[in-house]
Amino acid sequence: MNPVDPSHLEPFVLRESPRVTITRDDVLVQLEFTEEHRTIQIIHRDLIRMIPGIKNIVQDLKPDWETEFAIFNFPVTGMDLNATVFVLTHVDKNWSLRSRRRRRPRQSDFPILNAQSxxxxxxxxxxxxxxELREFLDCTDFIISRKRDEQRIRRERTQ
Structure with a gap:
């Protein structure tokens, strides 16, 4: 395998098997989905900083992870692979119910979530x-609540 050019690394990579070669400038968090035999590799420190559930564990294991080379392997159970990829893809968006210019939030404020079943x-x-993505969770709960309301209204209309 050829050495990896860090300028072309994606923030996270979904792989059938773990990447073998990394540079000494990398930090690598591998989420190993054992049931699916797949691994998500999170390479960028900025992305790790956005995810408290990973950042806090990494910080506890290696306090100087932000400046030094580090590899972390975490077996994952109880999380859906596709949902994890979705969250990691969209975690860097502005997820806040409070930043909607003094108006009530709408489903249309979160089209990426609203498009999901x-x-x-x-x-x-x-x-x-x-x-531990609090803001993301709040927005997800909001969309779930609205979709359930819509389902309930549709059911009432058909009865």
């Missing part, structure tokens, strides 16, 4: 809880 949202919510 209730089943997908439940899996996404589970990942947000496990990764």
């Amino acid at each position: 209730l089943t997908q949202l439940a899996a996404i919510r589970n990942v947000a809880v496990r990764l």
